[in-house]
C-alpha cells in the first residue's frame with residue numbers, strides 16, 4: 001500500500017468529450033453540456049476528427065473548460081495540447097511515450113498514461129506521469145480494448161499498490177461509479193453513460209454526486225468523518 005499522493009487532477013468524476021459517440025452532436029456542444037453538469041476534469045478524445053478541425057475544436061473546448069474552471073486534457077496529441085494551452089494530455093501505448101509528453105509539456109503540464117497493472121503504474125511514475133488510466137474496469141463498446149476486464153477487485157488490487165493516482169475507465173456508469181470510488185479510484189472516467197444520456201448535464205451531476213458518495217463511503221468505513 002502506497003502513501004496517498006497529491007495530484008494536479010481534482011479527485012472525482014472525469015468525463016470524456018468523445019467524437020465517436022453521438023457524432024451528430026458537435027464536440028463543442030458536448031463540452032458545453034458536460035460543463036453545464038459541473039464537470040471538473042474533461043478529456044477531449046478525438047478519434048475521427050480531421051486534424052485541422054481537431055485543432056479548432058480543441059481551441060474552443062479548452063477555452064470553455066478554462067472559463068468554467070475545469071481541467072482540460074487532450075487525448076493522444078501533445079501537439080494539440082501545446083497549441084491550445086490545454087492543461088495536459090492522456091497518452092497510451094500507441095501515442096508519444098510519457099517521457100516525451102513530459103519533456104514537451106514541461107513540469108506544469110498534466111500527463112496521464114494508460115496502464116494495465118502495477119508494473120505499468122510504476123513505469124508511468126518513473127516516466128514522469130501525474131496519474132494513470134486503468135481499465136477496462138467493466139465491459140464497454142466505446143473502445144475495443146485488447147486487455148481483460150479487471151472488475152472491481154482487480155482494479156482495487158492495482159490501486160492499492162499504485163504509486164500514482166488511478167483513474168478507472170471502461171464501462172463506468174451511474175450504477176457502478178460509487179463502487180469505483182470506494183475501490184480507491186482518484187477518478188471515474190465516463191464516456192457513453194454521460195454522452196448518450198437524454199439529459200447530459202443532469203447525468204454528469206448525478207455521476208459526480210455518486211462518485212463523491214462512494215468516496216465518503218470509504219472514509220466512513222475507515223472510521224473517518
Ligand SMILES: Cc1ncc(COP(=O)(O)OP(=O)(O)O)c(N)n1
Nearest residue numbers: 090091092093114133134167169189
Ligand atoms: C483516463 C483514460 N484512461 C485510459 C484511456 C485510454 O487511452 P489509450 O489507451 O491511448 O486509448 P485511446 O483513448 O487513445 O483510444 C483514456 N483515453 N483515458
Ligand SMILES: Cc1ncsc1CCOP(=O)(O)O
Nearest residue numbers: 140142143170171190191192
Ligand atoms: C477510452 C477507453 N479506454 C479504455 S475503455 C475506454 C472507453 C470508455 O468509454 P465508456 O465510458 O463508454 O465505457
Ligand SMILES: [Mg+2]
Nearest residue numbers: 076091092095
Ligand atoms: Mg491514446
